[in-house]
Amino acid sequence: DAGITQSPRHKVTETGTPVTLRCHQTENHRYMYWYRQDPGHGLRLIHYSYGVKDTDKGEVSDGYSVSRSKTEDFLLTLESATSSQTSVYFCAISVAGAGQPQHFGDGTRLSIL
Amino acid sequence: AQTVTQSQPEMSVQEAETVTLSCTYDTSESDYYLFWYKQPPSRQMILVIRQEAYKQQNATENRFSVNFQKAAKSFSLKISDSQLGDAAMYFCAPTHARLSGNTPLVFGKGTRLSVIA
Numbered sequence: 001d002a003g004i005t006q007s008p009r010h011k012v013t014e015t016g017t018p019v020t021l022r023c024h025q026t027e028n029h030r031y032m033y034w035y036r037q038d039p040g041h042g043l044r045l046i047h048y049s050y051g052v053k054d055t056d057k058g059e060v061s062d063g064y065s066v067s068r069s070k071t072e073d074f075l076l077t078l079e080s081a082t083s084s085q086t087s088v089y090f091c092a093i094s095v096a097g098a099g100q101p102q103h104f105g106d107g108t109r110l111s112i113l
Numbered sequence: 114a115q116t117v118t119q120s121q122p123e124m125s126v127q128e129a130e131t132v133t134l135s136c137t138y139d140t141s142e143s144d145y146y147l148f149w150y151k152q153p154p155s156r157q158m159i160l161v162i163r164q165e166a167y168k169q170q171n172a173t174e175n176r177f178s179v180n181f182q183k184a185a186k187s188f189s190l191k192i193s194d195s196q197l198g199d200a201a202m203y204f205c206a207p208t209h210a211r212l213s214g215n216t217p218l219v220f221g222k223g224t225r226l227s228v229i230a
Contacts, residue, residue, distance in 0.1 A: 042221055043206075045217045050215070094215055098215070099145075099165060099208070104157070106156065106157060107157075
């Protein structure tokens with residue numbers, strides 16, 4: 001299994017609070033991704049990173065920010081959580097190169113009440 | 114933008130039988146890659162198989178194979194000799210091939226496969 005650790009694995013918080021999810025990899029892969037998974041939607045891309053301090057928006061980036069100050073860590077922040085952000089969040093990594101598969105972490109279940 | 118359609122929200126198969134999951138996609142790109150991922154109840158996302166669009170030969174991985182029809186933009190997954198452990202949600206996901214670097218996956222909404230003993 002790819003060395004990807006997501007933390008926390010579960011979190012319950014209240015509307016309006018800030019939340020940060022962490023993705024840590026031990027593979028030294030260049031690319032890292034954040035997806036959310038909701039019933040009926042599959043996985044949708046939030047943000048991704050193609051190197052330290054290099055990030056780009058995905059399909060559902062509103063209300064989320066990311067940071068990558070080190071190769072191994074990719075942080076996803078909800079500045080002011082809303083109930084619509086209740087979801088399961090997945091981090092993925094891939095080596096550089098066209099068509100390289102992504103390898104996923106175990107996911108974080110986030111509930112916003 | 115790519116769109117991916119998995120037209121079968123749910124399917125079932127008898128143990129030891131064969132089942133085919135369908136996937137169609139829409140893209141204007143000529144070079145891309147396609148993946149199938151499996152998500153069992155444990156919630157892990159597991160890579161099942163990968164296909165390069167420029168290759169005419171269909172990819173196979175043990176009991177898993179694809180039927181890739183580029184002109185029809187179809188990428189179906191065939192599971193032979195189905196096992197109870199194959200029960201999962203299956204996602205089709207294409208991605209473009211770019212010289213500028215990797216591009217993210219675009220996922221279909223998934224097909225839930227049940228295996229009946």
